[in-house]
Amino acid sequence: MTTQQLIDQIKNKKSFLCVGLDVDLNKIPQHLLALEDPIFEFNKAIIDATHDLAVSYKPNTAFYEAYGIKGWQSLEKTINYINENHPDIFTIADAKRGDIGNTSSMYAKAFFEDLNFDSITVAPYMGKDSVEPFLAFENKHTIMLALTSNEGAFDFQTLNVDGTELYKQVLETSKNWKNSENLMYVVGATKAEYFTEIRKIVPDSFLLVPGVGAQGGSLSEVCKYGMNANVGLLINSSRAIIYASNGTDFAEKAREEALKMQHEMEEILK
Amino acid sequence: MTTQQLIDQIKNKKSFLCVGLDVDLNKIPQHLLALEDPIFEFNKAIIDATHDLAVSYKPNTAFYEAYGIKGWQSLEKTINYINENHPDIFTIADAKRGDIGNTSSMYAKAFFEDLNFDSITVAPYMGKDSVEPFLAFENKHTIMLALTSNEGAFDFQTLNVDGTELYKQVLETSKNWKNSENLMYVVGATKAEYFTEIRKIVPDSFLLVPGVGAQGGSLSEVCKYGMNANVGLLINSSRAIIYASNGTDFAEKAREEALKMQHEMEEILK
Numbered sequence: 001m002t003t004q005q006l007i008d009q010i011k012n013k014k015s016f017l018c019v020g021l022d023v024d025l026n027k028i029p030q031h032l033l034a035l036e037d038p039i040f041e042f043n044k045a046i047i048d049a050t051h052d053l054a055v056s057y058k059p060n061t062a063f064y065e066a067y068g069i070k071g072w073q074s075l076e077k078t079i080n081y082i083n084e085n086h087p088d089i090f091t092i093a094d095a096k097r098g099d100i101g102n103t104s105s106m107y108a109k110a111f112f113e114d115l116n117f118d119s120i121t122v123a124p125y126m127g128k129d130s131v132e133p134f135l136a137f138e139n140k141h142t143i144m145l146a147l148t149s150n151e152g153a154f155d156f157q158t159l160n161v162d163g164t165e166l167y168k169q170v171l172e173t174s175k176n177w178k179n180s181e182n183l184m185y186v187v188g189a190t191k192a193e194y195f196t197e198i199r200k201i202v203p204d205s206f207l208l209v210p211g212v213g214a215q216g217g218s219l220s221e222v223c224k225y226g227m228n229a230n231v232g233l234l235i236n237s238s239r240a241i242i243y244a245s246n247g248t249d250f251a252e253k254a255r256e257e258a259l260k261m262q263h264e265m266e267e268i269l270k
Numbered sequence: 271m272t273t274q275q276l277i278d279q280i281k282n283k284k285s286f287l288c289v290g291l292d293v294d295l296n297k298i299p300q301h302l303l304a305l306e307d308p309i310f311e312f313n314k315a316i317i318d319a320t321h322d323l324a325v326s327y328k329p330n331t332a333f334y335e336a337y338g339i340k341g342w343q344s345l346e347k348t349i350n351y352i353n354e355n356h357p358d359i360f361t362i363a364d365a366k367r368g369d370i371g372n373t374s375s376m377y378a379k380a381f382f383e384d385l386n387f388d389s390i391t392v393a394p395y396m397g398k399d400s401v402e403p404f405l406a407f408e409n410k411h412t413i414m415l416a417l418t419s420n421e422g423a424f425d426f427q428t429l430n431v432d433g434t435e436l437y438k439q440v441l442e443t444s445k446n447w448k449n450s451e452n453l454m455y456v457v458g459a460t461k462a463e464y465f466t467e468i469r470k471i472v473p474d475s476f477l478l479v480p481g482v483g484a485q486g487g488s489l490s491e492v493c494k495y496g497m498n499a500n501v502g503l504l505i506n507s508s509r510a511i512i513y514a515s516n517g518t519d520f521a522e523k524a525r526e527e528a529l530k531m532q533h534e535m536e537e538i539l540k
Contacts, residue, residue, distance in 0.1 A: 062376035127422020152397020
């Protein structure tokens with residue numbers, strides 16, 4: 001998917017909502033457990049109920065790998081279901097990968113070719129040659145961790161590096177990498193005041209923003225400081241939407257929560 | 271596995287060799303491709319030929335994920351084969367994972383419980399709460415990236431953070447995390463001169479050392495500066511051993527290469 005197609009979708013749907021498919025068998029409605037593939041059935045119901053309100057789905061690979069081969073099958077069925085039924089949706093493999101060059105190439109092949117995701121999240125610690133193999137794929141997007149939404153973000157990301165914080169150095173350095181136009185960045189919503197500074201470094205890039213809702217971030221604050229002319233934001237919500245109810249009405253309640261967020265977004269976009 | 275069991279194994283085998291199982295279908299002997307699971311058959315032959323010379327095997331998950339469900343099956347068969355036939359071997363899932371707390375817990379469950387690896391590699395960028403969920407597992411080991419063997423290591427890892435390099439800050443900070451006795455660290459062999467400084471910060475920890483051989487690092491240099499009273503090193507070799515030949519003699523040639531390294535190690539241990 002091209003960036004322009006993502007922008008068009010945002011304008012059409014009046015939404016920049018990403019739904020995180022972090023599916024835990026202990027948290028989904030228990031009646032689904034009798035089915036052959038409860039994780040896929042759960043995802044399918046959530047997607048069917050929200051695909052006109054969300055522009056993106058983001059399965060976190062950890063939640064699938066935790067169930068071994070069965071989990072990987074659920075992931076594959078989920079991405080195939082989205083690609084076949086909702087080709088306009090921007091898909092994100094939240095995998096936070098990164099390794100030496102030939103290994104990153106294998107990860108890129110796994111997620112961009114084998115599974116056909118539009119994008120993947122990656123970690124920056126190993127530098128340029130660990131990320132460029134992902135950037136080499138045309139019309140695929142690499143979403144690099146910059147400033148995350150967790151407490152541990154302050155352990156290293158905000159350390160002072162030659163007069164500036166590490167995450168800013170990460171943003172600045174990555175702009176010089178080959179095919180850097182395929183980069184997006186993860187910036188946590190719990191740190192809304194940082195968006196002003198971040199936009200000075202990457203004014204045009206899309207930012208994937210976790211941490212609204214369950215982790216305490218504010219949508220309006222993030223938009224105030226983080227939005228650009230093309231919106232430039234994908235706001236992720238996982239638990240607040242997918243676990244809105246754990247009864248048989250889970251999909252309906254998920255839609256209600258997604259609709260609330262889409263309405264807020266529509267207001268902001270006006 | 272306890273750290274003491276690993277040390278005992280090193281003393282018994284007079285080896286601290288780790289064999290990286292980075293299996294690429296384009297590089298393995300072509301006669302294996304006719305078999306139902308070429309990756310597993312390749313690994314099995316390598317393991318059968320080298321298990322008395324190596325103390326550890328390290329499949330890199332990227333090379334398995336690149337083949338989707340089939341790849342995950344090969345990974346599962348490989349780890350099960352090692353655990354069933356060579357329970358003394360220290361197994362490493364080279365996965366370089368790391369995410370917010372509840373997600374890291376799922377990764378830990380995937381690799382420590384479901385697949386039953388002894389250890390996993392993780393990335394430090396997201397800080398304490400992204401690593402501690404791994405550290406919570408008793409007799410499991412978390413091998414955190416400190417200073418890697420690739421060129422991109424100099425993009426961020428060696429940046430000056432308040433008067434010290436970032437990788438040193440990562441080492442220092444991680445010592446204060448809960449269950450930090452379960453930490454080991456990745457330190458690339460291509461930077462042997464750094465081992466002196468690293469040993470000042472983590473004198474007792476095991477270091478997993480990639481980059482000897484194919485990437486240009488020297489075994490004797492690494493041992494000179496990096497070894498401690500319990501050896502404290504796991505030297506990884508992947509391509510130089512597993513791709514020593516791509517004919518029908520590949521396992522035999524892999525043994526020859528492993529034997530060369532084990533002999534060098536035995537000399538150093540004297």
